[in-house]
Amino acid sequence: MATRIPLLICLIFGVIMFLQYFSVHPLAKAAYSNILDWWQIIFAFTLLVGAAGFMKNSLKSISFRKETPYKTIALLGLVMMPILALAGGTRIGSPFLWVFENIQAPMQATVFSLLAFFVASASFRGFRARTVPAAILLVAAVIVLIGRVPITELLSSTFPKVTFWIQNYPSMAARRAILIGIGLGSMTTALRVILGIERTYLRGE
Amino acid sequence: MDRLRVRWIIFSSLFIVVVLSYLITLRIETTPSPEVRRAFDYLENLPDSSVVMISFDHEASSLPEIQPITLALLRHAFRRNLRVVGLSLFAEGTAIGYRMLNKTAQEFGRVYGQDYLFLGFKPQHISAILGMGESIRRVFPEDYSGNKLDNLALMKNISNYGDITVVISIADGDRTVQWIEYAGARYKQKIIAGITAAMITTYDPYLGSGQLYSAVGGLKGAAEYENLDGHLGGGNRGMISQTAAHLFIISLIAIGNILYFRNRKGRG
């Protein structure tokens, strides 16, 4: 029962959502719209579950005196946002948005910008033309880096033209092949999931 | 020289290069790429009061690169008297999009509910994209501020994608792919992308096949768009630093390879 019911539900909803694509019957449209709504609502609950899980693990760590200050700060942050939203709303000028704009967003952007330094370090230490394929990769990267800055356009219009040609033809051809492969693979996986052959989503409770 | 010391030299050199080059206030004219020109010309030639849907499908982490693109597109849309329906399919994009949309609209004296509005956020993006093809009101019964859509003048004659001229998805990941594969494929909705440079090669096949009408990519794309619109901003400000940083990276690659081949020759 623990496996059969979910597999049956997956089959039913998968078949409905696949078949509705080919039908304009009002019943099919109604089923489609309702399932889209249910999907949206259930998905929202997954965040609540995730947040509850995070709180549970953080409190457990605090009780075991493991990384207590950091877990406490994280929990305070988690609790602070809903309190601010309840107290002051979420519109422009609210404390909720103020915290997002002046604390969360700048930190998020800065964490991501750290990658620039590591990319520079990797460019020096790891980017070697050891083999022919590696040399091709390196040359393509350098052409893009040179061709996409304004100063090289001033020196010669050839640089951006070569960059665009590489981007729009050989690079695009490889990406297209990857996309086709992914498309075919996704379709077969979707069919396997609907038919109950692929059951990995049933694990991990 | 030990690895940590080399790392330190590289980190500090990069920071110094970017900071010093940022202090140079020289402006380099940049030729618009065909894709950016295509996006610009499309919006420029739209009839007055056409409805444009802008989806803020990105996180705060890519804000420094995405914001100039977003502002350039928003300014152009408002300058052209286009009506803008904003939404987000990423939680963080909600607050960012809401703020940028309101701020830019105020610059042009636009009225909320009449000239622009912000629908809000829905977490399951595929469900939202497909749902809006049938009924926008069903997916968003109210806007982000809690106003019923039926009470907003802008939404009077808008029910689904059939009433939206173009969707502009501003993304730092593959959210735009879902717009193309669901809204574009099933409902034949025209899509334009505003994307980070890292995603450019991901979207090239869709540009080549015509599934994506056009794309404004990276800080350079923002600079090109700003030049076309005649309103310079963050894109142009960053171009000297971008140039200097690129040349720095290229020199690192060159030095790294020279040292590698020299050592290999020595060992051989």
Next chain:
Amino acid sequence: MDWGVMIAGLLTLAIYSFLYKDNPVYKAAESLLIGLSIGYALVIYWQTTLMDILFYPLIRDTKLILIIPLVLGLMMFSRFTRKFSWLSRIPIALMIGAGAGVAIPAMLYARTLKQVSASVQPMIENGNFNISALVVVIGMISTLAYFYFSREHDGVMGKVARLGTYFLMIFFGATFGYTVMSRLSTLIGRVDFLLIDFLHVIQ
């Protein structure tokens, strides 16, 4: 004094302290970021989804059919119990099934058929040989050959697959170049904030 900018600037420097080495200031900032991100998402999800399309229609408009997704959503919490954790598979199965069902036509049309048809371009246009179209076809076929693992990559197949490797390297190289560009742009954006808004070095 703009306190928001001051706090943003100090937190930016706290995060950058990681470049020196992992330290308590960075760890504290990172923990705060994690907590705020989850709290922010909770508010947004609750306000824009659960209230908007579940509780208001259910309570205000008595749309009783919404009891079904409400019950299914609550079933997700059964994951925290050992005895009833299998119940959480049901809403997951619904989401997975629905996603798989809509994905099949989308993948077939948008990722496969449209991409293949776009690759078939005329080689001769207005009497001129279009080498770019030939490059696209060769690139696509050779890359697909590389990913075809049901056959040994030897002989002609091996040579074609090897050519596919070179096209892949061009793609990876271009992607790397653009990724470097993107990361540097993010750094430039933060420097913009530090120099203009935080330190007022540039007006």
